[in-house]
Amino acid sequence: MQWLPYLSRYIHVLMAVLAVGGLFFLWRVTLPALAAAGESEAAAAARRLVVRRWRMILWHAIVLLLVTGVYNAYLNWPPRGAPGGPTWHMLFGIKMILAGGLFVIGIALTWPGQGPAFFKRRAGLFIRVNVVLALAVVALASAMKMLH
Ligand code: HEM
Known part of the structure; x- marks a missing residue:
């Protein structure tokens, strides 16, 4: 077995699990619990x-997803003329756009301080948008895997 591709794949999947699982937990558990705690100083x-x-978890996960994702792309790039190649390229492009949106929203919502207000004022909406984007990104990654 080649260790570097294995390590890259392991880190990519682990970071995807952490980032997507953490987002889901925030959406369904942590944020409703905080909202129920009211407006006290403790809350x-x-x-x-x-x-x-x-922020600490998410920003590290984003960097690692990007680094291992680029390496995965280098390893899995379909050779010229491969039967599933054009579809793989299309799915890869869509995955990059959706993952980019996911990262921008995630970083904006966890940016230190008050800003960016456009995202933070609509945090509930953007968390839901990110849940949908995350489901789509994992679906695309799974489809790409099937094309080899
Ligand atoms: C939210 C962000 C992301 C999530 C949730 C995610 C998730 C996944 C998952 C679950 C896999 C399948 C792993 C396997 O079975 O080995 C995968 C594969 C892959 N990912 Fe990502 N990923 C993300 C971001 C990225 C980024 C930013 C890149 C590129 C820069 C990337 C490039 C790839 C490539 C090339 C593969 C292999 C596809 C294949 O087998 O043909 N991913 N990703």
């Missing part, structure tokens, strides 16, 4: 802590 402190800790 506001808990919200700040959640954002700070999630």
